[in-house]
Amino acid sequence: MTEKITLADALSNVEVLDELPLPDEQPCIEAQPCSVVYKANFDTNFEDRNGFVTGVAKYIEEATVHANLNVLLDEGQQHAVMLYTWRCCSRAIPQPKSNEQPNRVEIYEKTVEVLAPEVNKLLNFMYFQRKAIEAFCAEVKRLCHSEKRKDFVSEAYLLTLGKFINMFAVLDELKNMKSSVKNDYSTYRRAAQFLKVMSDSHTLQESQNLSMFLATQNKIRDAVRETLEKVNGYEDLMADVVNICVHMFETKMYMTPEEKHMLVKVMGFGLFLMDTEACNVNKLDQKKKLRLDRIDRIFKNLEVVPLFGDMQIAPFNYIKRSKHFDPSKWPLSSSTAISPQADLMVHLPQIREDHVKYISELARYTNEVTTTVKDNTTDAENRATADLALRGLQLLSEWSSVVTELYSWKLLHPTDHHQNKECPVEAEEYERATRYNYTDEEKFALIEVIAMIKGLQVLMTRIETVLCEAIRRSIYAELQDFVQLTLREPLRKAKGSESLDDPALKGKKDPDGGFKIAVPRLNVGPSSTQLYMVRTMLESLIADKSGGKRTLRKDIDGTCLMQIDHYYHAHLIDIVQYPDAKTELFQLFREFGNSIIFCLLIEQALSQEEVCDLLHAAPFQNILPRPYCKDGEKPETKQKRLESKYSSLQIVSNVEKFGTAKQAMIAREGDLLTRERLCCGLSIFEVILGRVKSYMDDPVWMGPPPINGVMNIDECSEFHRLWSALQFVYCIPVADTEFTVEQLFGEGLNWAGCVMIVLLGQQRKFEALDFCYHILRVQRVDGKDETVKGINLKRLVDRIRRFQVLNSQIFAVLNKYLKSGDSEGSTVEHVRCFPPPPHPSMMPASHYHDPNKIRH
Numbered sequence: 001m002t003e004k005i006t007l008a009d010a011l012s013n014v015e016v017l018d019e020l021p022l023p024d025e026q027p028c029i030e031a032q033p034c035s036v037v038y039k040a041n042f043d044t045n046f047e048d049r050n051g052f053v054t055g056v057a058k059y060i061e062e063a064t065v066h067a068n069l070n071v072l073l074d075e076g077q078q079h080a081v082m083l084y085t086w087r088c089c090s091r092a093i094p095q096p097k098s099n100e101q102p103n104r105v106e107i108y109e110k111t112v113e114v115l116a117p118e119v120n121k122l123l124n125f126m127y128f129q130r131k132a133i134e135a136f137c138a139e140v141k142r143l144c145h146s147e148k149r150k151d152f153v154s155e156a157y158l159l160t161l162g163k164f165i166n167m168f169a170v171l172d173e174l175k176n177m178k179s180s181v182k183n184d185y186s187t188y189r190r191a192a193q194f195l196k197v198m199s200d201s202h203t204l205q206e207s208q209n210l211s212m213f214l215a216t217q218n219k220i221r222d223a224v225r226e227t228l229e230k231v232n233g234y235e236d237l238m239a240d241v242v243n244i245c246v247h248m249f250e251t252k253m254y255m256t257p258e259e260k261h262m263l264v265k266v267m268g269f270g271l272f273l274m275d276t277e278a279c280n281v282n283k284l285d286q287k288k289k290l291r292l293d294r295i296d297r298i299f300k301n302l303e304v305v306p307l308f309g310d311m312q313i314a315p316f317n318y319i320k321r322s323k324h325f326d327p328s329k330w331p332l333s334s335s336t337a338i339s340p341q342a343d344l345m346v347h348l349p350q351i352r353e354d355h356v357k358y359i360s361e362l363a364r365y366t367n368e369v370t371t372t373v374k375d376n377t378t379d380a381e382n383r384a385t386a387d388l389a390l391r392g393l394q395l396l397s398e399w400s401s402v403v404t405e406l407y408s409w410k411l412l413h414p415t416d417h418h419q420n421k422e423c424p425v426e427a428e429e430y431e432r433a434t435r436y437n438y439t440d441e442e443k444f445a446l447i448e449v450i451a452m453i454k455g456l457q458v459l460m461t462r463i464e465t466v467l468c469e470a471i472r473r474s475i476y477a478e479l480q481d482f483v484q485l486t487l488r489e490p491l492r493k494a495k496g497s498e499s500l501d502d503p504a505l506k507g508k509k510d511p512d513g514g515f516k517i518a519v520p521r522l523n524v525g526p527s528s529t530q531l532y533m534v535r536t537m538l539e540s541l542i543a544d545k546s547g548g549k550r551t552l553r554k555d556i557d558g559t560c561l562m563q564i565d566h567y568y569h570a571h572l573i574d575i576v577q578y579p580d581a582k583t584e585l586f587q588l589f590r591e592f593g594n595s596i597i598f599c600l601l602i603e604q605a606l607s608q609e610e611v612c613d614l615l616h617a618a619p620f621q622n623i624l625p626r627p628y629c630k631d632g633e634k635p636e637t638k639q640k641r642l643e644s645k646y647s648s649l650q651i652v653s654n655v656e657k658f659g660t661a662k663q664a665m666i667a668r669e670g671d672l673l674t675r676e677r678l679c680c681g682l683s684i685f686e687v688i689l690g691r692v693k694s695y696m697d698d699p700v701w702m703g704p705p706p707i708n709g710v711m712n713i714d715e716c717s718e719f720h721r722l723w724s725a726l727q728f729v730y731c732i733p734v735a736d737t738e739f740t741v742e743q744l745f746g747e748g749l750n751w752a753g754c755v756m757i758v759l760l761g762q763q764r765k766f767e768a769l770d771f772c773y774h775i776l777r778v779q780r781v782d783g784k785d786e787t788v789k790g791i792n793l794k795r796l797v798d799r800i801r802r803f804q805v806l807n808s809q810i811f812a813v814l815n816k817y818l819k820s821g822d823s824e825g826s827t828v829e830h831v832r833c834f835p836p837p838p839h840p841s842m843m844p845a846s847h848y849h850d851p852n853k854i855r856h
Contacts, residue, residue: 047529059536062157063529065139069160072132076167079125080174084309088180089115090187108191115188122185123206126213129171129220136164137227144233153237154536158244162266165241169269170308172220177311182214225273235279239289242270246294255393257401261305267295268315275322282324292329300332303339304408312408341405342413344445351402354395355452362392362459369466377470379477379521385470392460399453403446410437472525479526479534480519488517490541586730586745593748596688596755600813603685617674620651686817693759701760720766723753728771731803733795750803754810758818763811772800 047067093111096104139161143153175181189207198204213219228234245263247253254260271290275281285292299316307313316333319325327334340346365388377385414432417425423436438446460467526534618624624646627638648654655667703717730741730749741749757766767773776797785794 059533059540062154062536063532066157066160066532069135069139069164072135073160073163073167075128076132076171079128080167080170080308082121082125083171083174083178083181084311086178086181086184088183089118090180090184093187095187105195108194111187111191112195112197115184115191119185119188119210122181122214123210125171126210129168129223132164132167133220133224133227136161136168136224137231140228140234140237141231144231144237146233149233149236152540153240154539155244156532156536158241159248161237162241162245162270163262165266165269165273166262168220168224169265169313172218173307173313174311175214175220176217185211185214221269221272225276228273229276229278235274235284236289238270238274239284242267242274242290242295245270246291246298249298250294252394254397256397257306257404260397260401261302264298264302264305264315265307265313267298268318271295272318272322275324277323280324281322282326282329285329296330296332299330300335300337301340302405303333303341304405304412306404306408310411312412314412339409341402342409344402344406344442344449347402348445348449351399351449351452355456358392358395359456359459361388362456366459366463369463377473379474382470382474382477385467386474389460389467389471392456396453396456396460399449403449403453406442406446410434413437469523472523473521475525476522477519479530483534484517484519585726586741586749589726589752590745590748593750593752593755594746596692596751597748599688600685603683603817606684614674619646619649621671621674622646622650683817689755689759689814689818692755696756696759701756718762718765719760720757720762721769723757724766724770724772726753727803731772731796731799733792733799747806750806751810754807755814758811758814773804776800776804 093114094107096107101107142148189211192198192207198207228238245266249260249263249267254263271281274284281290281292284290299319303316304312304314316330319330319333365385411433414429415423415437416432417423417427420436423432427436622643624639624642627635627642629635629638652664652667652671656664659667701719734740757763779793779797787793
């Protein structure tokens with residue numbers, strides 16, 4: 001007999017489930033439910049660009065082009081969704097059994113009726129890819145013009161071009177993978193041809209084009225490359241796009257896993273587009289326009305990335321299909337070793353540690369927020385809260401990436417019965433990729449990581465309002481302080497309108513009492529257009545390619561320049577974060593420097609031994625010290641007395657008197673050789689330095705001739721610029737628990753750099769243009785003692801000063817030996833005269849004259 005239960009009893013039974021105790025350490029993987037809320041969207045896609053009438057016109061024009069490109073990217077996203085969600089319709093449509101079937105016409109009519117809307121989507125997709133390729137290649141052609149290449153291209157614009165490359169890769173791979181698209185169109189075309197729906201020539205031609213477009217593998221990829229090959233110099237722009245993606249990936253300048261994986265796909269597809277008959281990416285690597293070793297490391301760490309949804313792609317496959325693929329250039333990616341992304345257990349300890357630390361800090365802040373009510377928060381508090389939110393989002397992104405990357409790798413590397421005995425021989429491929437492809441430890445670890453992600457998301461969502469307000473206030477305060485306070489000195493030089501109250505905008509000094517600017521504090525963030533205009537204009541001020549005849553970097557005060565782009569840190573970030581700097585690079589320099597020091601010590605030991613030999617031989621060669629004379633004594637008399645006293649010890653005269661002629665000749669030659677040693681000052685160390693210098697006869701150490709005809713200032717093509725960057729790295733103070741560079745490598749590291757700089761004739765350039773020396777000079781003037789980017793300025797300057805003294809001592813030792821063999825005329829300085837720069841109107845091509853081409 002069936003028991004009847006009322007609705008009230010059923011609801012009460014369900015409510016009782018909430019009271020059931022759960023065992024400890026059972027993860028809760030339920031995410032925080034999000035309610036419908038109203039949020040202002042500040043991503044305007046540059047619709048408000050015309051409001052910035054005071055901005056530079058060309059950047060407003062660039063924003064217009066940028067907006068149009070973003071529209072195409074959005075449309076491409078819609079087509080990608082269409083392809084990804086496409087399911088085969090033709091299987092559900094009945095097909096005529098024979099030509100004599102009576103309802104054959106009706107079936108074909110219904111087939112056309114059902115599939116026509118879907119075919120229109122495919123036609124629009126074909127038209128879109130044509131339009132997108134034309135727009136992308138036209139923009140590349142515009143930027144690759146000989147005059148435009150001298151101009152500045154913002155990082156945001158390069159990243160947008162990278163997004164286009166990613167879009168082409170995604171659409172092309174989705175089209176290749178979706179065989180159902182081809183089947184549905186074949187079914188539609190067969191029915192349409194039978195009904196003679198496509199009667200006119202234009203429709204027939206478009207049908208043929210669509211059929212070929214869908215049937216041809218890699219059609220979009222090949223069309224993009226064929227169009228780009230017609231653009232002269234496009235590989236340089238593509239190299240800039242790839243390099244910015246490498247930089248952003250290595251410095252973790254992304255927020256979501258999708259942004260991270262997009263950078264990797266752009267690297268692979270971008271290199272494929274560049275590697276053609278006319279351009280060899282291996283040669284670009286030799287010219288230092290690309291760093292294939294860095295990309296190789298990235299491709300090995302991420303062998304598989306999500307393509308779209310649950311579809312995956314191996315970026316290195318693009319490289320293997322490229323024109324000039326050389327496995328020796330890709331040792332990591334070409335190896336059979338398993339990628340780190342396949343091992344979740346390696347990441348788990350660090351994930352646990354980060355989770356415990358951040359959850360504890362977030363819980364403390366949550367308790368403080370819920371128990372304390374503050375009307376006004378300080379800038380420091382808002383900054384700390386914004387940093388807390390940023391770290392939380394970065395952790396969520398990092399953990400989500402670990403899960404999705406493991407899942408993607410497993411899907412492309414299914415197991416089998418030989419690798420997993422629990423996997424049946426007849427198991428389906430998807431089962432081998434999912435069900436039987438994870439160990440028990442990996443399954444528990446996945447549940448644990450997903451629980452951490454969901455749990456942290458719940459905790460952050462509870463205080464989302466507080467976090468968002470702090471983020472808006474912090475960004476607003478930082479941006480306003482920078483624009484209204486930090487940029488006052490550069491604006492003072494610009495000399496604006498006399499009608500303004502601020503003396504800086506009039507190009508005048510502040511009054512004695514100072515000029516106070518009350519910067520407001522509001523709970524509102526900047527729009528995407530505002531951020532774009534600010535970043536692009538500031539980037540153009542300090543870029544090597546500014547589009548003008550001279551960059552504004554030389555006109556900007558050093559302090560302001562550091563605040564604009566953190567020049568000495570941000571531009572050296574590749575060196576600072578180079579993983580093999582201290583483990584391999586510094587070790588190699590240390591070995592070279594220690595070899596030089598060993599040779600110097602041998603030289604000093606030989607010199608001491610030689611001095612002893614000469615002192616011992618002096619009495620036997622009639623080389624006597626000048627005698628001491630009292631008042632009234634003649635030095636000549638005492639000198640003759642000494643010579644007479646030691647005359648019996650003189651080898652040459654005694655051998656000539658008592659020996660044979662041959663013995664006398666040997667004695668004279670020996671005496672001459674000993675005297676020559678005293679006069680010539682033979683040096684083995686000088687010979688070794690000369691030999692090392694001969695090995696460095698390569699343009700790679702000097703770089704191309706300077707554009708201005710005098711010397712390279714902003715370019716980093718000479719060795720002393722590289723050594724300046726390395727010196728900045730080891731001048732950065734370390735924690736008390738870490739070993740310093742001096743403890744790890746001694747002075748051999750410094751000797752290696754100084755020897756190479758002196759032998760290359762770059763000592764004075766190094767002392768004049770070194771990054772660290774400039775920081776030292778600036779700090780001596782302003783006397784600031786603060787922490788910038790986590791680096792204590794006072795400790796940094798103290799270390800720089802110590803290394804400066806050490807470098808000076810090394811330079812002095814080296815110059816003493818290198819100048820010992822110079823002739824007397826070598827003391828004359830050769831002064832090269834350069835004419836003053838002409839007026840810009842007289843020199844349209846460049847700001848500088850080449851002194852070799854000046855007519856007198």
